[in-house]
Amino acid sequence: MDEREFRACGRKKRYDTRVDAKKAAERSSRRKDAPKIFVYECPYCGGWHLTHRRPAR
Numbered sequence: 001m002d003e004r005e006f007r008a009c010g011r012k013k014r015y016d017t018r019v020d021a022k023k024a025a026e027r028s029s030r031r032k033d034a035p036k037i038f039v040y041e042c043p044y045c046g047g048w049h050l051t052h053r054r055p056a057r
Helices: 003-009 018-029
Strands: 038-039 048-051
Touching: 018 038, 018 048
Parallel strands: none
Antiparallel strands: 038 048
C-alpha cells in the first residue's frame, strides 16, 4: 500500500455500497453543528468512504 492509498483509504471505514455510506453520512450529519458529509467511491478498494470535502463531479 503506497502513501496516497493509505491516506485515501487505509484509515477510513469502508462501506460496501453507496446506500450504506449515504445512511452513515446522514446519521453523522444529524449531530449538532456537524458539517455536511459526502460519500465517494474509492479508486483503491472499490468501496465507499465518507468525507467533509465536496467530491469533484
